[in-house]
Amino acid sequence: MNFTEQQVLDRIDKAxxxxxxxxxxxxxxxxxxxxxxxxxxxxxxFLEHFRNPFxxxxxxxxxxxxxxxxxxxxxxxxxxxxxxxxxxxxxDLAVNGTVNDLAMGGARPLYLSxxxxxxxxxxxxxxxxxxxxxxxxxxxxxVAIVTGDTKVVEKGHADGCFITTAGVGIVEHxxxxxxxxxxxxxxxxxSGPIGDHGVTVxxxxxxxxxESDLTSDTAPLHAPVAALLAVPEVAxxxxxxxxxxxxxxxxxxxxxxxxxxxxxxxxxxxxxxRAEVRGASELLGIDPLYIACEGxxxxxxxxRQADAALAALRTHPLGAGAVAxxxxxxxxxxxxxxxxxxxxTRIVDMLVGDPLPRIC
Amino acid sequence: MRFVDEYxxxxxxxxxxxDIAALCxxxxxxxxxxxxxxxxxxxxxxxxxxxxxxxxxxIHGPGCPVCVIPMGRVDDAIHIAQQPDVxxxxxxxxxxxxxxxxxxxxxxxxxxxxxxxxSPLDSLKIARENPDKRVVFMAxxxxxxxxxxxxxxxxAAEAQITNFSxxxxxxxxxxxxxxxxxxxxxxVDGFLGPGHVSTxxxxxxxxxxxxxxxxxxxxxxxxxxxxxxxxRMLMRQLAEGRSEVENEYTRVVPWEGNPAALxxxxxxxxxxxxxxxxxLGFIARSALRLREKYAAYDAxxxxxxxxxxxPDPRACQCGEVLKGVIKPWECAVFGTxxxxxxxIGTCMVSSEGACAAYYNFGRFSRARVKEASNR
Numbered sequence: 001m002n003f004t005e006q007q008v009l010d011r012i013d014k015a016x017x018x019x020x021x022x023x024x025x026x027x028x029x030x031x032x033x034x035x036x037x038x039x040x041x042x043x044x045x046f047l048e049h050f051r052n053p054f055x056x057x058x059x060x061x062x063x064x065x066x067x068x069x070x071x072x073x074x075x076x077x078x079x080x081x082x083x084x085x086x087x088x089x090x091x092d093l094a095v096n097g098t099v100n101d102l103a104m105g106g107a108r109p110l111y112l113s114x115x116x117x118x119x120x121x122x123x124x125x126x127x128x129x130x131x132x133x134x135x136x137x138x139x140x141x142x143v144a145i146v147t148g149d150t151k152v153v154e155k156g157h158a159d160g161c162f163i164t165t166a167g168v169g170i171v172e173h174x175x176x177x178x179x180x181x182x183x184x185x186x187x188x189x190x191s192g193p194i195g196d197h198g199v200t201v202x203x204x205x206x207x208x209x210x211e212s213d214l215t216s217d218t219a220p221l222h223a224p225v226a227a228l229l230a231v232p233e234v235a236x237x238x239x240x241x242x243x244x245x246x247x248x249x250x251x252x253x254x255x256x257x258x259x260x261x262x263x264x265x266x267x268x269x270x271x272x273x274r275a276e277v278r279g280a281s282e283l284l285g286i287d288p289l290y291i292a293c294e295g296x297x298x299x300x301x302x303x304r305q306a307d308a309a310l311a312a313l314r315t316h317p318l319g320a321g322a323v324a325x326x327x328x329x330x331x332x333x334x335x336x337x338x339x340x341x342x343x344x345t346r347i348v349d350m351l352v353g354d355p356l357p358r359i360c
Numbered sequence: 361m362r363f364v365d366e367y368x369x370x371x372x373x374x375x376x377x378x379d380i381a382a383l384c385x386x387x388x389x390x391x392x393x394x395x396x397x398x399x400x401x402x403x404x405x406x407x408x409x410x411x412x413x414x415x416x417x418x419i420h421g422p423g424c425p426v427c428v429i430p431m432g433r434v435d436d437a438i439h440i441a442q443q444p445d446v447x448x449x450x451x452x453x454x455x456x457x458x459x460x461x462x463x464x465x466x467x468x469x470x471x472x473x474x475x476x477x478x479s480p481l482d483s484l485k486i487a488r489e490n491p492d493k494r495v496v497f498m499a500x501x502x503x504x505x506x507x508x509x510x511x512x513x514x515x516a517a518e519a520q521i522t523n524f525s526x527x528x529x530x531x532x533x534x535x536x537x538x539x540x541x542x543x544x545x546x547x548v549d550g551f552l553g554p555g556h557v558s559t560x561x562x563x564x565x566x567x568x569x570x571x572x573x574x575x576x577x578x579x580x581x582x583x584x585x586x587x588x589x590x591x592r593m594l595m596r597q598l599a600e601g602r603s604e605v606e607n608e609y610t611r612v613v614p615w616e617g618n619p620a621a622l623x624x625x626x627x628x629x630x631x632x633x634x635x636x637x638x639x640l641g642f643i644a645r646s647a648l649r650l651r652e653k654y655a656a657y658d659a660x661x662x663x664x665x666x667x668x669x670x671p672d673p674r675a676c677q678c679g680e681v682l683k684g685v686i687k688p689w690e691c692a693v694f695g696t697x698x699x700x701x702x703x704i705g706t707c708m709v710s711s712e713g714a715c716a717a718y719y720n721f722g723r724f725s726r727a728r729v730k731e732a733s734n735r
Contacts, residue, residue, distance in 0.1 A: 340406045341370065342368045343373055344407015344409070344411065349720050352720075
């Protein structure tokens with residue numbers, strides 16, 4: 001024997017102090033057991049990518065001093081299939097989606113939590129890729145991921161990776177925004193072409209043998225919202241904002257009409273839809289009005305401020321395609337009507353069932 | 361978008377609407393039945409009725425493939441899906457159709473492996489990729505979809521795929537029209553012929569309607585201008601005292617149909633002696649089954665099927681709707697007991713069903729909609 005016991009113990013001690021590395025190619029049940037493997041996973045993947053002083057403490061909770069204002073708080077789960085699609089993946093979706101929910105209340109998004117449910121056997125490389133895109137999305141949105149959790153379930157008990165994020169932000173404006181504020185005479189705007197995300201994900205599943213260059217519209221919307229709030233007259237005339245995720249623009253408009261007891265009349269010719277999205281919708285017999293977006297929002301604003309609001313939105317790249325698509329009237333209460341391009345009129349109802357499950 | 365936008369031009373529509381109004385004889389009412397559910401969907405989706413004068417009424421016919429499937433067949437399909445190692449596939453429209461003990465979606469939630477496909481060939485692919493499973497395709501539809509089922513059977517036989525079969529529910533278009541024409545109280549002045557079915561069967565099979573029954577038929581396309589143009593053609597025939605089969609959808613429908621498609625159907629399928637239609641009852645020689653030669657692919661021979669006849673729920677008036685005897689909103693449960701979320705009858709399920717189309721798109725009196733949207 002050419003080394004002493006102490007030398008061996010010293011070496012072990014040194015190895016334990018080294019930053020843990022995750023070398024396994026696949027996630028195992030041990031990675032979620034809370035022991036050493038879980039710590040390695042957290043430090044080698046999540047801390048590595050999300051690194052910030054709050055998370056580095058690795059406490060059970062995080063203690064934050066918030067700036068003055070009203071607290072906005074939201075949560076959302078992400079189960080998109082496939083996990084990676086043109087223009088994004090479940091990671092940036094999980095950050096942007098929660099950031100957008102905060103932004104729709106006019107809040108400045110600040111901090112997120114992230115909880116992962118992983119399926120045994122999930123490729124570690126995919127998890128790193130997801131964590132990297134979450135980190136990039138968080139940076140772009142100006143938020144920090146400050147706390148989290150990881151669970152691993154047996155193979156077959158989940159589909160790869162599910163993520164739940166929660167977020168807090170600060171509302172610094174004095175206005176009460178919400179669908180109940182919508183009133184006759186308001187204008188309805190959308191921030192850009194609709195349906196890109198839903199159609200992209202559907203085509204990415206490869207079940208349809210249709211190819212296109214379409215990419216998801218997933219993006220954080222706090223900046224175009226800030227652009228609206230920065231114009232005092234527009235901010236004062238704002239009634240409500242919603243990002244057009246599941247159920248699409250049609251579902252949101254129905255929520256507005258129902259909550260405010262007004263009617264929303266939409267002009268089909270004015271609704272921005274890319275040719276690829278329209279083509280896929282015609283083929284599949286679905287209506288772009290019901291297709292999910294992940295980076296577009298609907299704005300209801302006092303009709304007199306519609307032009308100013310559009311101008312403000314268009315100052316930001318994510319609002320460059322903003323247009324007015326309709327108006328709010330008093331009758332028939334609770335209904336959304338569409339003036340078709342063809343010159344007819346029909347009802348636009350809430351979505352029944354789900355033509356495109358697991359879109360986000 | 362080419363082949364779409366040019367058939368949705370509002371100016372052309374106004375011109376056609378003017379012609380149609382001019383063709384109306386004062387004091388006369390016109391009732392036209394669109395046979396195909398695709399037309400029903402188009403009519404509501406684009407608000408075509410807004411262009412028609414009060415005197416012209418469109419009646420929604422029996423040509424929605426999902427709507428005519430009787431509850432017993434849904435039960436049979438679910439029974440097959442519950443057998444060991446079975447994967448049942450079908451078109452998305454079928455998933456919410458209620459059987460007597462729930463729909464495909466309910467059966468799926470309870471553990472059956474039921475999957476939505478866009479084409480029967482996708483089912484064959486699933487069979488190829490899962491050799492340990494028995495993949496059954498629930499085939500529905502008129503002559504429009506039957507050729508694709510037939511082609512899939514030929515492919516399966518050619519590739520000697522043994523874990524694939526078809527639960528055949530294909531129906532044919534002319535027998536229900538005959539039944540309607542024979543049913544008491546059925547009054548229509550003419551038919552918009554089904555465009556998609558006619559791409560396969562051609563225009564010839566409708567000759568009896570025009571020649572023997574004295575009702576003009578115009579085979580119509582599916583864009584809004586197609587519908588208006590076809591109504592104008594029907595009005596012209598009536599004004600000129602003609603009763604003929606005309607083809608408005610010439611860009612797609614050849615007069616003699618598609619002989620290649622008819623040949624593959626003929627090769628693989630034959631008429632059943634009778635078949636039950638939802639709301640219409642049993643109609644002789646109105647549906648297709650697989651020929652003996654393809655018995656190895658016939659789910660009805662492979663599986664023991666209960667084959668029980670289940671009467672329609674008593675409150676449901678799908679039959680009257682399918683026959684055009686009542687408008688969807690005249691049904692006692694329309695929009696209250698029976699909604700797209702919780703359908704009692706099949707007409708409320710498919711987007712081509714008269715009730716679902718009316719509920720989703722038109723559920724508001726035309727006059728009030730016009731008033732609201734003009735402000």
